[in-house]
Structure formats: structure tokens, C-alpha cells
Amino acid sequence: MSKRVVCRNCKIFFEEGGSCPVCKRNSFATSWQGRIQFINAEKSVIAQKMGVEKDGEYAIKIR
Numbered sequence: 001m002s003k004r005v006v007c008r009n010c011k012i013f014f015e016e017g018g019s020c021p022v023c024k025r026n027s028f029a030t031s032w033q034g035r036i037q038f039i040n041a042e043k044s045v046i047a048q049k050m051g052v053e054k055d056g057e058y059a060i061k062i063r
Ligand SMILES: [Zn+2]
Pocket: 007, 008, 009, 010, 011, 012, 020, 021, 022, 023, 024, 025
């Protein structure tokens, strides 16, 4: 399994060596404090607060 990293822009997880599935950048963080999974991002208040539009797994606090 390859290592997972977090997009600094969107905070979504993706595999190291790839680019973010949302913003297509490859500026990432390798350290975070928590994670959250969104299955219905467009209906979730927490997702809206975080600026999340796409379902997936996101990091809470990146460093
Ligand atoms: Zn991104």
C-alpha cells in the first residue's frame, strides 16, 4: 500500500506521488491530527464549514 498524504488546499487524502483529485495540485502535507469521512458532503453542515464539496476522507488539522 502506498503512503497517503493530504492536500494542503482541500485537505482531502490521496496517494503519495499522485495529485489531488479535487484541485489537481500536488502540494501536500504528511502530518495531520484527525480525519473525517464525508459520504453526503453537500448535505453536511460540517462539510460546508470546511469548504468540502466532494465526498471522501479529509484531514482535520494539517501541519
Ligand atoms: Zn486539493
